[in-house]
Amino acid sequence: MARKSRTAVLKRQREAKKAEKAAMKREKRVERETSRSEGSDGDQVASADDLAGYGFGEAEEADEESETA
Numbered sequence: 001m002a003r004k005s006r007t008a009v010l011k012r013q014r015e016a017k018k019a020e021k022a023a024m025k026r027e028k029r030v031e032r033e034t035s036r037s038e039g040s041d042g043d044q045v046a047s048a049d050d051l052a053g054y055g056f057g058e059a060e061e062a063d064e065e066s067e068t069a
Helices: 007-038 050-056 054-066
Strands: none
Touching: 050 054
């Protein structure tokens, strides 16, 4: 039986690592595409509570009060 050289073993390990990395990238891409198609069209809408948390709800109320006065 022939003895395996170290360079051949290292080369095989590098190739296996590249193949695993490519497979992981493919899986992530498919996962992103499926989550994108299953979810909304990418539109993100903040709720009133979110806006109030950022301080936008208070500004709208102040504007409405000044218009009525």
